[in-house]
Amino acid sequence: MSFEMILPKEKYDVAIVGSGAGGGMAAKVLSEAGLSVAVLEAGGFYDPMQEEFRTQLRWPWESPRRGANTVRPFGDFDAAWGGWEIEGEPYLRNPGTSFDWFRSRMLGGRTNHWGRISLRFGPKDFKRKSIDGLGEDWPIGYEDVKPYYDRVDKLVGVFGTNEGLEDDPDGYFLPPPKPRLHELYIKRAAEGVGVPVIPSRLSVLTRRVNDERGACFYCNQCNRACNVYADFSSGTCLVQPAMKRGNVDLFTNAMVREVMTDSNGLATGVVYINTKNLQEHRIQARVVVLGASACETARLLLNSKSAAHPDGLANGSGVVGRYLHDSTGSDRMAILPALFNRERYNEDGVGGMHVYTPWWLDNNRMDFPRGYHLEYWGGMSMPLYGTGFGMDSMRQHISDQFGNPSPNGGYGAGLKRDIRTLYGSTVGISGRGECIARYDNYCEIDPNVVDKYGIPVLRFNYTWSEHELKQAQHMHETFEEILTAMGGILVGEKPGADREYGLHAPGRIIHEVGTTRMGDDPSTSVLNQYAQAHECKNLFVVDAGSFVSQADKNPTWTIMALSWRTSDYIVEQMSQGNL
Amino acid sequence: MDRREHLKLLLAGGVGAGLFLASGCSEEDRRQSEEILRASDLSYGRADYEMEHDKRLLSETFFTEAELEMVKVLADIIIPADDESGSATDVGVHDFIEFMMKDSPPFQLVTRGGLMWLNNQCNTRFGKPFLDCSESERLELIDLIAYPDRAAPDMLYGVRFFNRMRDLVATGFFTSRMGVDYLGYQGNRPGFWDGVPAEVLRNHGLEYDQKTLDESIKEEDRYRIAEWDDNMNPI
Numbered sequence: 001m002s003f004e005m006i007l008p009k010e011k012y013d014v015a016i017v018g019s020g021a022g023g024g025m026a027a028k029v030l031s032e033a034g035l036s037v038a039v040l041e042a043g044g045f046y047d048p049m050q051e052e053f054r055t056q057l058r059w060p061w062e063s064p065r066r067g068a069n070t071v072r073p074f075g076d077f078d079a080a081w082g083g084w085e086i087e088g089e090p091y092l093r094n095p096g097t098s099f100d101w102f103r104s105r106m107l108g109g110r111t112n113h114w115g116r117i118s119l120r121f122g123p124k125d126f127k128r129k130s131i132d133g134l135g136e137d138w139p140i141g142y143e144d145v146k147p148y149y150d151r152v153d154k155l156v157g158v159f160g161t162n163e164g165l166e167d168d169p170d171g172y173f174l175p176p177p178k179p180r181l182h183e184l185y186i187k188r189a190a191e192g193v194g195v196p197v198i199p200s201r202l203s204v205l206t207r208r209v210n211d212e213r214g215a216c217f218y219c220n221q222c223n224r225a226c227n228v229y230a231d232f233s234s235g236t237c238l239v240q241p242a243m244k245r246g247n248v249d250l251f252t253n254a255m256v257r258e259v260m261t262d263s264n265g266l267a268t269g270v271v272y273i274n275t276k277n278l279q280e281h282r283i284q285a286r287v288v289v290l291g292a293s294a295c296e297t298a299r300l301l302l303n304s305k306s307a308a309h310p311d312g313l314a315n316g317s318g319v320v321g322r323y324l325h326d327s328t329g330s331d332r333m334a335i336l337p338a339l340f341n342r343e344r345y346n347e348d349g350v351g352g353m354h355v356y357t358p359w360w361l362d363n364n365r366m367d368f369p370r371g372y373h374l375e376y377w378g379g380m381s382m383p384l385y386g387t388g389f390g391m392d393s394m395r396q397h398i399s400d401q402f403g404n405p406s407p408n409g410g411y412g413a414g415l416k417r418d419i420r421t422l423y424g425s426t427v428g429i430s431g432r433g434e435c436i437a438r439y440d441n442y443c444e445i446d447p448n449v450v451d452k453y454g455i456p457v458l459r460f461n462y463t464w465s466e467h468e469l470k471q472a473q474h475m476h477e478t479f480e481e482i483l484t485a486m487g488g489i490l491v492g493e494k495p496g497a498d499r500e501y502g503l504h505a506p507g508r509i510i511h512e513v514g515t516t517r518m519g520d521d522p523s524t525s526v527l528n529q530y531a532q533a534h535e536c537k538n539l540f541v542v543d544a545g546s547f548v549s550q551a552d553k554n555p556t557w558t559i560m561a562l563s564w565r566t567s568d569y570i571v572e573q574m575s576q577g578n579l
Numbered sequence: 580m581d582r583r584e585h586l587k588l589l590l591a592g593g594v595g596a597g598l599f600l601a602s603g604c605s606e607e608d609r610r611q612s613e614e615i616l617r618a619s620d621l622s623y624g625r626a627d628y629e630m631e632h633d634k635r636l637l638s639e640t641f642f643t644e645a646e647l648e649m650v651k652v653l654a655d656i657i658i659p660a661d662d663e664s665g666s667a668t669d670v671g672v673h674d675f676i677e678f679m680m681k682d683s684p685p686f687q688l689v690t691r692g693g694l695m696w697l698n699n700q701c702n703t704r705f706g707k708p709f710l711d712c713s714e715s716e717r718l719e720l721i722d723l724i725a726y727p728d729r730a731a732p733d734m735l736y737g738v739r740f741f742n743r744m745r746d747l748v749a750t751g752f753f754t755s756r757m758g759v760d761y762l763g764y765q766g767n768r769p770g771f772w773d774g775v776p777a778e779v780l781r782n783h784g785l786e787y788d789q790k791t792l793d794e795s796i797k798e799e800d801r802y803r804i805a806e807w808d809d810n811m812n813p814i
Binding site: 055057064071154179210344380381384385392407409413415416420 | 622623624626629632633636637656657658659661675678679682683721725726727728729738741742745746749750751752753754755756758759761762763764765766767768769770771772773774775776778779780782783785787791792794795796797800801802803804805807810811812813
């Protein structure tokens with residue numbers, strides 16, 4: 001299949017930039033409403049059902065690097081093309097600040113390899129300023145988004161359970177898989193110290209949701225993208241089905257460099273560069289929808305200057321690129337001696353955790369304002385590059401049948417046996433929390449540097465505040481409490497203030513949001529509540545740029561719900577002749 | 580289904596292999612398609628630039644013959660054959676390490692330097708390089724660097740080198756087919772996860788509570804298109 005040779009229509013109803021969660025959903029909804037849609041994707045065509053792309057069900061020895069991450073940042077079998085650094089597409093950081101930017105250049109973007117954790121924002125998540133005075137409230141509430149979350153649940157599929165939790169709302173869930181052994185240990189220990197553990201919520205099909213997608217066959221490899229479409233990715237579940245039904249032209253290897261506007265400042269389409277032959281092309285459209293990812297969309301707007309938009313498109317407020325925020329993240333690991341020499345059986349399960357902990361404490365009693373959730377990992381997963389590492393420090397925890405501890409390091413048949421003893425006995429916890437959106441965390445256009453397509457690149461400026469640092473400190477108290485309660489031997493030291501309590505660099509959790517935030521006041525926001533630009537009525541944003549705050553939830557489900565809501569609004573406005 | 584039908588489904592790309600795996604075919608169908616999946620030699624899902632990169636690395640040689648010989652000796656000291664399985668070199672761990680030197684260039688200097696450090700030590704102690712030493716001479720030196728907690732401070736270079744070599748040899752072995760079998764990994768095949776086996780649960784003094792049993796997916800429901808009642812519960 002080649003989608004590069006498409007002859008573009010003279011004019012489309014809608015041009016969508018980006019084929020990830022937001023762009024994919026917009027393509028589906030808008031095309032099904034009868035509109036003609038062009039989707040522009042900077043990367044290549046990708047479909048995990050086709051043998052040439054398949055990394056699923058591969059064995060470690062099929063990779064000469066045994067799955068190491070020297071080429072693909074999350075390992076050789078991971079589905080994502082691209083990564084933290086892309087050749088010829090640099091970005092910069094201001095001195096004393098940090099931000100790592102993960103980009104995936106392919107149909108479906110980063111939805112091909114994500115963790116499939118699919119959490120609704122709750123009522124409080126839209127109104128945090130009203131609760132703690134920090135950041136800003138959204139111009140909409142949970143009740144505005146709920147109908148769309150419901151539709152996304154049913155269309156895309158997510159397993160989980162209805163627990164009646166106020167800020168982790170119920171949904172249309174598929175039945176969850178049973179916990180694995182280490183997850184039962186975690187559940188017992190965590191609940192013993194007052195930390196609730198419930199079935200996780202992942203967009204993996206434990207039951208089928210339609211005739212086009214299979215059911216999960218439990219290989220634990222969702223990050224490799226699923227051959228039967230039993231997990232969600234935008235290419236397989238949104239863009240390709242929309243193309244089959246018609247009205248959608250997909251342009252791959254199409255790097256959009258500018259949104260075109262007319263003398264009135266209205267969008268007329270986009271200019272893109274074919275990354276294969278470096279020729280420039282134009283797509284004319286009545287409406288332009290940006291779903292390029294929060295930072296790429298901000299970059300595109302800032303690079304789209306005109307007489308009507310001298311500071312960049314829709315940027316009269318100066319807010320484009322501002323309020324950039326990623327989830328906080330920190331982790332800890334332990335060895336669980338109760339699992340030494342454990343019984344062997346296939347416990348692959350789904351690709352990710354079967355249980356998790358939503359935020360469970362009251363911030364009024366904390367010294368930090370926002371919550372975090374806990375993700376759990378462990379088990380007898382496929383041996384890959386890294387299996388058998390670290391025996392110079394971990395071997396001491398293993399004893400022989402007479403109770404004599406092994407020495408650290410060593411060699412020989414005893415070492416070989418001890419690695420087998422240790423296999424499947426490590427467990428870990430990751431905290432993922434909410435960062436407060438701040439004006440001072442931003443991306444902007446660097447005045448000196450262009451990428452290989454001649455497009456000015458981004459420069460980032462991001463620091464953690466004491467809110468995030470205190471939250472991470474608290475995470476580590478929780479990690480130790482749970483891991484110790486289950487009889488685990490903690491690995492490594494608890495990170496202190498000197499290591500920012502183990503916080504990953506901003507961007508590392510790949511939940512960046514907020515760069516084109518929505519609001520009722522055009523002087524402090526870029527978009528209105530329908531993600532329509534205040535200053536350009538036929539321009540919309542359907543990626544996480546529109547987020548006012550990010551909650552301690554993974555953003556994908558909210559991206560799709562909001563994209564659907566925006567798409568409905570576009571259809572309605574077009575039918576009323578307003579666009 | 581015959582083999583041709585399997586292959587047609589697998590390779591046509593129109594219908595994915597797993598879709599029919601996951602849509603209720605027989606155990607025999609499943610086993611056959613797994614075999615066909617494994618036997619296919621169509622790379623392993625590489626993009627063009629990745630295939631070129633790997634080909635280039637494989638065409639280059641890093642270790643000298645003597646270095647590679649030392650790596651092989653060290654590899655079989657670290658992971659020897661025993662009565663349950665073969666050794667590191669039996670599964671080509673030295674080739675894997677050769678590849679990793681090129682794949683991850685920071686390995687190069689520390690590994691080459693570490694091998695030379697080993698030779699220097701042998702020359703000083705025994706008057707000959709590592710490969711010319713007897714097995715007991717080699718082990719005499721290895722014992723000085725293999726145990727980080729009791730190694731002398733001036734052996735630290737060797738300790739660091741041997742730690743890295745232990746990591747690479749172990750991971751090379753345990754990610755080979757023989758190593759995966761030795762570890763007893765049972766997965767990477769289509770199936771249904773129905774929870775921890777009852778006997779294992781008993782051994783660990785754990786059980787599934789009734790709520791978990793009630794709400795979890797049942798194997799017979801997996802191909803039924805999902806529906807919900809008015810209270811958002813699956814039916």
